[in-house]
Amino acid sequence: MKHTQQPEALLVLQDGTVYKGLALGKIGTAGGEICFNTGMTGYQEIYTDPSYYGQVIINTTSHIGNYGILNNAEQESNGVKIRAMVCNFFSNIHSRYTADGSLQDYFERANIVGIHGVDTRQLVRYIRSKGVMNCIISSEILDPAVLLAELNKVPDMDGLELSSEVCTREAYEQGDPEASLRVAVLDLGVKRSILSNFNQRGVFCKVFPARTSHAELAAWKPNGYFIANGPGDPAAMPYAVETVKQALETEKPLFGICLGHQILSLASGISTYKMHNGHRGLNHPVKNLITGHCEVTSQNHGFAVRAEEVMDHANVELTHINLNDKTIEGIRRKDKPAFSVQYHPESSPGPHDSHYLFDQFIGMMKE
Numbered sequence: 001m002k003h004t005q006q007p008e009a010l011l012v013l014q015d016g017t018v019y020k021g022l023a024l025g026k027i028g029t030a031g032g033e034i035c036f037n038t039g040m041t042g043y044q045e046i047y048t049d050p051s052y053y054g055q056v057i058i059n060t061t062s063h064i065g066n067y068g069i070l071n072n073a074e075q076e077s078n079g080v081k082i083r084a085m086v087c088n089f090f091s092n093i094h095s096r097y098t099a100d101g102s103l104q105d106y107f108e109r110a111n112i113v114g115i116h117g118v119d120t121r122q123l124v125r126y127i128r129s130k131g132v133m134n135c136i137i138s139s140e141i142l143d144p145a146v147l148l149a150e151l152n153k154v155p156d157m158d159g160l161e162l163s164s165e166v167c168t169r170e171a172y173e174q175g176d177p178e179a180s181l182r183v184a185v186l187d188l189g190v191k192r193s194i195l196s197n198f199n200q201r202g203v204f205c206k207v208f209p210a211r212t213s214h215a216e217l218a219a220w221k222p223n224g225y226f227i228a229n230g231p232g233d234p235a236a237m238p239y240a241v242e243t244v245k246q247a248l249e250t251e252k253p254l255f256g257i258c259l260g261h262q263i264l265s266l267a268s269g270i271s272t273y274k275m276h277n278g279h280r281g282l283n284h285p286v287k288n289l290i291t292g293h294c295e296v297t298s299q300n301h302g303f304a305v306r307a308e309e310v311m312d313h314a315n316v317e318l319t320h321i322n323l324n325d326k327t328i329e330g331i332r333r334k335d336k337p338a339f340s341v342q343y344h345p346e347s348s349p350g351p352h353d354s355h356y357l358f359d360q361f362i363g364m365m366k367e
């Protein structure tokens with residue numbers, strides 16, 4: 001078994017709190033915003049989700065690495081997007097007959113630093129009460145004072161634009177070009193499983209870089225617009241808000257997921273804010289206020305849209321609400337064929353309760 005003599009590692013929080021543990025992944029130092037995901041499965045999908053770009057993920061499920069990694073099937077993008085990882089028990093051995101390798105080797109190749117042997121229950125309770133903050137992990141510098149100085153160089157997520165760093169450089173097409181429906185995807189950090197949800201339903205997609213103007217999207221003659229998920233602060237993305245405003249004017253159907261939901265909200269005059277702690281996991285209960293049904297949802301967001309501004313809006317209707325904390329989970333425009341959700345209906349990883357939203361969007365395009 002590899003790495004039986006694991007070097008020590010330190011995790012230092014912005015407020016100076018220090019956690020000791022053992023190194024995993026690459027030996028090195030990395031800092032970012034610390035956030036926790038409570039999902040009990042799907043770690044590779046989480047690490048490769050571009051919405052986590054620049055973040056340090058605590059996996060609260062107690063065993064990580066035990067089913068290894070797959071080269072393709074569980075990748076949500078072209079590589080690991082998280083900055084670093086924290087867990088309680090990191091398994092050096094994996095068991096799954098289809099596995100292509102170990103998580104340790106995968107992290108080493110991707111230059112991802114991590115720490116395990118941390119009491120993640122205590123750590124999460126601490127962050128939950130103090131609120132979101134930055135952190136740094138190192139397996140090479142074991143002096144907390146030096147690390148704290150390094151940590152001060154890590155940028156604050158508030159006000160940070162990151163979609164331009166993770167989106168495609170060139171537009172590309174995906175799916176069957178003969179399909180009867182064409183969706184222009186504004187790639188703010190799109191997950192692969194969202195595109196497969198469209199392709200499986202016979203929709204042809206063209207994925208455009210984040211800073212594409214509406215004129216360029218419209219020139220492809222899409223039947224509808226999809227505004228993707230992605231990392232960073234939506235309030236720092238006036239370019240995407242402008243594209244969405246213009247897309248709304250075409251009266252063609254528009255659907256947004258997560259960051260896309262926040263951008264549709266901003267384009268509708270509703271502001272966003274940074275949450276005390278984000279929602280990241282696979283079991284967040286959401287009520288669909290149109291049908292009265294509850295959905296168990298997959299989530300990953302640290303910003304949200306302002307509830308009071310949704311409620312006061314003449315042209316926006318609240319469609320989904322979070323049953324844990326009553327935050328806004330979905331809206332639709334009363335005057336335009338546009339709707340969005342804060343959670344992840346593509347459910348990768350996660351429960352499949354919300355797949356119907358893709359069918360709803362396709363139904364609107366067919367009308």
Ligand SMILES: NC(=O)CC[C@H](N)C(=O)O
Nearest residue numbers: 051229230258259302303
């Ligand atoms: N998954 C996402 O699209 C995340 C959106 C945004 N970056 C947030 O944290 O709220």
